[in-house]
Amino acid sequence: MTKTPANDDTTSQATKRKGALDFRKYTQQIWLAGLGAFSKAEEEGTRLFDSLVKMGEELESKTSDIAESTVEAVEEVKERVTERVTDTRGKVERALDEGVNTAVSRIGLASHKEVLQLTQLIEQLMDRVDALTDEVKALRESKQSS
Numbered sequence: 339m340t341k342t343p344a345n346d347d348t349t350s351q352a353t354k355r356k357g358a359l360d361f362r363k364y365t366q367q368i369w370l371a372g373l374g375a376f377s378k379a380e381e382e383g384t385r386l387f388d389s390l391v392k393m394g395e396e397l398e399s400k401t402s403d404i405a406e407s408t409v410e411a412v413e414e415v416k417e418r419v420t421e422r423v424t425d426t427r428g429k430v431e432r433a434l435d436e437g438v439n440t441a442v443s444r445i446g447l448a449s450h451k452e453v454l455q456l457t458q459l460i461e462q463l464m465d466r467v468d469a470l471t472d473e474v475k476a477l478r479e480s481k482q483s484s
Contacts, residue, residue, distance in 0.1 A: 439449055448456065 442449055
């Protein structure tokens with residue numbers, strides 16, 4: 339068999355058609371592979387996202403429990419320290435008052451209580467002196483008018 343030009347054209351056209359069909363087939367396969375990859379990524383991404391949300395919720399629950407227990411512990415310690423400071427302050431004030439009163443009495447100075455008592459006595463004496471002065475004036479005036 340000898341090759342004829344018509345026979346060559348038929349082979350060439352068949353090869354071109356086959357190449358075009360192969361290109362379409364590969365293009366279609368690439369497109370489908372892309373869709374499959376997108377679907378797989380979306381499915382895996384959703385699962386990963388849901389897993390991360392669940393882990394976050396668990397972590398938040400643990401940390402909020404720890405935070406609450408820490409706040410409670412701090413409140414308890416604060417109350418105990420406040421009580422101790424109040425008790426200590428009272429004891430220090432009493433000890434200081436006793437020390438000052440002892441020192442004042444050793445050197446012969448009057449205490450605050452004694453000064454208050456003396457002030458009251460002086461006021462009473464002044465009232466009495468004023469009353470007597472008024473009586474004396476009234477007596478002098480009555481003598482002079484008689």
